[in-house]
Amino acid sequence: MKISKTALALATLIAGLPLTSSFAADDVAKVQWLHCGNLIDTQEGEVLGQHYIKVSDNKITEVTTDKPASTSLIDLSDKTCLPGLMDMHVHLDGEMSPTAYVEGFTLNPADLAYRAHEYGMRTLLAGFTTVRNPGDSYNVTISLRNAINQGWVDGPRIYSAGKSLASTGGHADPTNGVNADLMGNPGPKQGVVNSVDDAKKAVRQRYKEGADFIKVTATGGVLSLAKSGQNPQFTIAELKAIIDTANDYGMHVAAHAHGKEGMLRAIEAGITSIEHGTYMDKEVMRAMKKHGTYYVPTVIAGKFVAEKAEIDGFFPEIVRPKARAVGPQIQNTFAEAYDYGVKIAFGTDSGVSAHGDNAKEFVYMVEAGMPAMAAIQSATVTSAELLGNDQIGVIAEGKLADIIAVDGNPVEDITLLQNIEFVMKDGKIYKK
Incomplete structure (x- = not known):
């Protein structure tokens, strides 16, 4: 029986994989946790205190004041986070x-x-x-x-x-x-x-x-x-x-x-x-x-x-x-x-x-x-x-992960927005 090159390549690939998967859920989807010293709620117009933001791939999947079990945190604890x-x-x-x-x-x-x-x-x-x-x-x-x-x-x-x-x-x-x-x-x-x-x-x-x-x-x-x-x-x-x-x-x-x-x-x-x-x-x-x-x-x-x-x-x-x-x-x-x-x-x-x-x-x-x-x-x-895009402009569960951070509180000093310290767009970090 003649085996096609495609089938042979596929068999070779499968042979190199373990029979059982040990991947955790967080390995399948790229997960990042941000630790923000302050968080601006643009919907309500309020500056909130310390928050943790969970980002899975390009979406915000959790916003909480409870410290997560994850030991890998992006440390923005001395900064104010707000939407892109x-x-x-x-x-x-x-x-x-x-x-x-x-x-x-x-x-x-x-x-x-x-x-x-x-x-x-x-x-x-x-x-x-x-x-x-x-x-x-x-x-x-x-x-x-x-x-x-x-x-x-x-x-x-x-x-x-x-x-x-x-x-x-x-x-x-x-x-x-x-x-x-x-x-x-x-x-x-x-x-x-x-x-x-x-x-x-x-x-x-x-x-x-x-x-x-x-x-x-x-x-x-x-x-x-x-x-x-x-x-x-x-x-x-x-x-x-x-x-x-x-x-x-x-x-x-x-x-x-x-x-x-x-x-x-x-x-x-x-x-x-x-x-x-x-x-x-x-x-x-x-x-x-x-x-x-x-x-x-x-x-x-x-x-x-x-x-x-x-x-x-x-x-x-x-x-x-x-x-x-x-x-x-x-x-x-x-x-x-x-x-x-x-x-x-x-x-x-x-x-x-x-x-x-x-x-x-x-x-x-x-x-x-x-x-x-x-x-x-x-x-x-x-x-x-x-x-007409309700997926951006706020930091909330289910929204796109467009998040920036600055030193200090820009509501108290608007000039701080001229010096952005952290930029994430669609879950990808561009400036840290």
Whole structure:
């Protein structure tokens, strides 16, 4: 009888195994115990005392005050543990610099992909285990998300919009500022929308390419090579077509918006979140509360562009007046929105400011009057709610094991979040 090579290999493998298994349950599933000096309950907004957290594979399977029998503990007894932080507005494929505008003509998609991975790791090691990427080039953050999810590379959990949707000449039109030969006539495939039909096609194209959500530039922007930073750039009908189509495909829609009218149109059309929101007033805030719209403020980006606008040559001249006007306003708007009771999710626009500096946003939020615990909740439970993911944002049995730790109590000193001592994402330790 002829034996196949496969059967022979299998028999050889079996012959090398013991007849009875002596594996314990904890050997089958990777089990880790964390000993935390303090634990932040983000759901209730409380700082609890000493706790032990059991992690099995990538899930939290027990949270207790009783010391476990296990002799192998990850000692965080002098630290405060809290869920992995989340940033709802990053751009991992780049970082603003005086050469950023030229790089659009000199860098290849692979260059951006390698940078995105590096910036993603800086973000993860800064304690941000989940990010939302509202706009990139060449869909590099969709590819990076896939590579991370499949275990090929490390990085934060990514929700990517792929290419943002713009109108012709609007913020995120990829041909703004280039010469006539290169300008062409981009359409829905390139993320440029000028009608209801365009809007539907552009959303479906993003779905086809694997986007998790949709980003629309409802008004002008600061860094685009165009004059206005705040004029409305979509009709209500176009916005509604984008949002309704995205909802059909199970995606939410985020709106970049600085000017009032563009925000009101987006909110009326059913937008999920307003990003930046620089010139929102009480009328906009009332509309946001009525519709349950989230606000992602990005104060650090405003600080950054206002500072760099005073450096000759850092920005093109068409950008500088917009940066000077918009930048200083965002923190004041954030303070008013918080006082008014608008739902706030944490976001930085990192990629404008440096990746890895995300936690500076907490300092600006607290400076503007938001209590430290509320700021932490904006980057945990509120962001999880915005994403529609109930497996993250809290440390509790059955949730994903995204856990970070800092020396001291960040509720008493929010600056401590700029120095993360321990990072675990999906049960894997990245910083210890």
